[in-house]
Every structure is written in C-alpha cells, then in structure tokens.
Amino acid sequence: MKDAIKVGLIGLGTVGGGVARILIENEDSLGRRAGIPVKLAKINTLVLKNPLPYPLADGVLTSDIKDLVENPEIDIVVECIGGVGAALDFARRALGNGKHFVTSNKELIAKYGPELTEIAKSNGVNLYFEASVCGGIPIIHGLKNNLASDNIRKLFGILNGTTNYILDKMTREGAEFADALAEAQKLGYAEQNPTNDVDAFDAAYKLSILAGLAFHSSFKFDQIHFEGIRSISASDIAYAKSLGYAIKLIATGVDCGEKGVQLRVHPTMVPLEHPLANISGAFNAVFVEGDYIGQAMFYGPGAGMLPTASAVVGDIVDIAMTHELTHSHPSMLTNFGPREVLPMGLVESEYYLRLSVADKPGVLAKIASVCGEFGVSLKSVDQPEAEGGLAELILVTHPVLEKSMQEALAKMRGLDVVMKVESLIRVGLA
Ligand code: HSE
Numbered sequence: 001m002k003d004a005i006k007v008g009l010i011g012l013g014t015v016g017g018g019v020a021r022i023l024i025e026n027e028d029s030l031g032r033r034a035g036i037p038v039k040l041a042k043i044n045t046l047v048l049k050n051p052l053p054y055p056l057a058d059g060v061l062t063s064d065i066k067d068l069v070e071n072p073e074i075d076i077v078v079e080c081i082g083g084v085g086a087a088l089d090f091a092r093r094a095l096g097n098g099k100h101f102v103t104s105n106k107e108l109i110a111k112y113g114p115e116l117t118e119i120a121k122s123n124g125v126n127l128y129f130e131a132s133v134c135g136g137i138p139i140i141h142g143l144k145n146n147l148a149s150d151n152i153r154k155l156f157g158i159l160n161g162t163t164n165y166i167l168d169k170m171t172r173e174g175a176e177f178a179d180a181l182a183e184a185q186k187l188g189y190a191e192q193n194p195t196n197d198v199d200a201f202d203a204a205y206k207l208s209i210l211a212g213l214a215f216h217s218s219f220k221f222d223q224i225h226f227e228g229i230r231s232i233s234a235s236d237i238a239y240a241k242s243l244g245y246a247i248k249l250i251a252t253g254v255d256c257g258e259k260g261v262q263l264r265v266h267p268t269m270v271p272l273e274h275p276l277a278n279i280s281g282a283f284n285a286v287f288v289e290g291d292y293i294g295q296a297m298f299y300g301p302g303a304g305m306l307p308t309a310s311a312v313v314g315d316i317v318d319i320a321m322t323h324e325l326t327h328s329h330p331s332m333l334t335n336f337g338p339r340e341v342l343p344m345g346l347v348e349s350e351y352y353l354r355l356s357v358a359d360k361p362g363v364l365a366k367i368a369s370v371c372g373e374f375g376v377s378l379k380s381v382d383q384p385e386a387e388g389g390l391a392e393l394i395l396v397t398h399p400v401l402e403k404s405m406q407e408a409l410a411k412m413r414g415l416d417v418v419m420k421v422e423s424l425i426r427v428g429l430a
Helices: 014-025 027-034 086-096 106-122 139-146 161-173 177-186 201-214 234-243 305-321 363-373 402-413
Strands: 005-010 038-044 076-079 100-103 152-158 245-255 261-271 283-290 294-301 348-358 378-387 390-397 418-427
Touching: 005 014, 005 305, 014 027, 014 038, 014 305, 027 038, 027 305, 038 305, 076 086, 076 305, 086 100, 086 106, 100 106, 100 305, 106 201, 139 201, 152 201, 161 177, 161 234, 161 245, 161 283, 201 245, 201 261, 234 245, 234 348, 234 378, 234 390, 234 418, 348 363, 348 402, 363 378, 363 390, 363 402, 390 418, 402 418
Parallel strands: 005 038, 005 076, 076 100, 261 418
Antiparallel strands: 152 245, 152 283, 245 261, 283 294, 348 390, 348 418, 378 390
C-alpha cells in the first residue's frame, strides 16, 4: 500500500504553472478527495519565473529529466511543454518506465495517441489527456466514460477559442478579420504567428481526438479536412445574419455508418436558433447527438491557465483514486478497428456563395445554367448591391455533393461575367 502518489511535472509555463499552483494550494484537500495524499515531488523546467507565487520544497526543481521519467519514486509524469519533439520522447520514456502520463498537448495526442496508448497498455499504466481538448470542459471524460453507454451519431464543436473570439467580434462590431485578429493578439488569445488557430490546425487536432472517442476508432490527423477563417469577411457575416445564420468555425463529426465518418473543420453558417450560434467570446462548446442521451451540449472555457490546469489536476486525482487498479484501460479505444473517413467530395451540404459579377443582362442566366449542368439546385438568389457596373450575387443552394459544387464553382470562375468568387461557406449542421 502506497503512502502517497508522487507527481513529476514537466514545464512551468502557463499551464504547468497553474498545475503546480493547484497541487500546492490544494494539497490537503486533493489528498482527501483522492483518498491518498498527492505530492508534487519533482518539476523539470527550462523557464523559471522568479519568485514563484507558491513555495517549493528543496529538491523539487531539477534540470535532469531522468529525475522524473526514470525515477522509481514518481508515479505520474505530467507534461505541459507542448509540441511533439521533447514531449514525445518524455511520453515514451515515462510510459515505458511504468508511469502514468498526463498531458495537455493536443498535437501529441492527435498524432501519437494510439502509439502512446499501446506503450501504456504494455506497461500496465494509462495515458490521460483531458486538458488537450477544450481546456476546462470535461469532454474527454464525458465521451470516454459517461457516454460510453451510448452510440454517438453526431458531434459539432466550437473547439478553438481564438477563432470564436475573432468571428464573434466581427459579428458584434462589423469588424474585418485583420482588425479582429489584431485585437485577439493584443488580448493574448492569438499568437504573433496565428496560423495554428486561424488556419484551424488546433481545431483539427482536437476533432481527431474527440472523434476517436465518439466514434470508437482512432483517426489520423491527416484524414481531417480543415479550412480556417481568413477568407471570412464582415459582409459574409452580415449576409449570413440576414439569412438567419451566424458564421462559426465548426468541427463536424458524423457517423455515416458503412460509408464512413465525416470529419471536417471549416467556417459554417449555423442557424441562429441553434445553441452553438450563441457561443460568444473565446468560449468553447461541444454539441453531441446520441441514441440514448439525445442532444447534449458541453460548454465552458477552452483555454487559459487555471481552466486548463484544473483539467490536468482532475486527471491526476482520477489516477490517484484508482491507483490500486493496475490494469491499463483503452484511453484511445485502440481495441476497435480503423474506420473509413468519407472523402470531402462525397459530403453533402447546402452552400452559400458570394460572387462579384458584371451587372448586365444575362449574367444570372449564365450562372444558373452552370448550376443546372452540375446538378446544383438553387434555394435563393439575391443581388443586394450594384455599383459601377459590378454587382454582388448571393446564392444559397439546396443540399448537393461537395464534388458537384466544386465542379460548378470551377466552371463559374471561367465565366467572363464572374469577376471573382468571393466566398463559399457550407450552410447548416449536417
Ligand atoms: N489556442 C487555443 C484556442 C487554446 O484558442 O482555443 C489551446 O488549444
């Protein structure tokens, strides 16, 4: 019988600093909640902010990673450094040496989750990653444990707070993308190089993790179709509103049975009455539909020091509570086989299309004829603005295959009356 669970923490940046603070400030209470004392025994960090806002006992700080990943005293290694360089090496070594591994690193789990799960299994320990998706929202535990009883059919998520902040600001203030991004950078939501967020890598990593749990398989990150929000303009948002929609960066997972699973992240026009249309600021939300639960939404802070750190510490407490059960559980559900991902061309959706066209007789007829040629049926056509011989056309289609829409679009681009295809946005939640 152990007298304490000992934690080794790698990284003392934003999330790691929060983890240290929660473990130290709440040591007594966490021990009582877990049924066994939980001690922060070692910290390995390259960056040390002095003075730390909490006391550390002598010998806790170490510059040698072996004091964590090879130390027989350590039960749990917690990684808060991000990336897939050193973090991957530390994960392999810690799990290989029979330590539970807790991480907030979505890229690590999206790319190496199945491999790390196998190492954990062979060593009788577990991989935990609650904080890797949607910060403080307990969505991983929700899907893995609470909804293990269910068959999840659909999952729609606002998984990236930075892009939701930007789109929300554009919606509320009529701001353009570049100004809203600059504000997000000033407030510390977006990085100086914002590509990870605005080009949707972050949301795609998170979708691959959630989809693995929801649809009982493991999906490779490169199976996910993703597009960011750089092409969205204030006028698209205004037109969307007049049509009854909000534009959100939605991660979609839909179980299409034998045909495979739809996995895609892109700007989506969400009906204003849907709860996801009303997620404001940098918040995250995940909406699921299952056979038994029906519809449910998880909502909360998707990032930030303490929300993310609280999810990491929740995993630590979970391990401490169950430390006497030595078996390894299938955290990435690697004991289900692979599933096909539906090619994007075979996904069906309604589309919103904004075109800059010549303002003269016969233009609409030419565009409608191209739509007809590729089986794209139009639901509505609007010409809200015309100036200096140019007009904007807003088309909304009935549901059609992506492949047909893209073929029609390619042909429209070649028409002499079409100056520019300004935007193409999928409409509705599948
Ligand atoms: N940069 C992410 C976001 C948080 O904006 O939601 C960390 O995944």
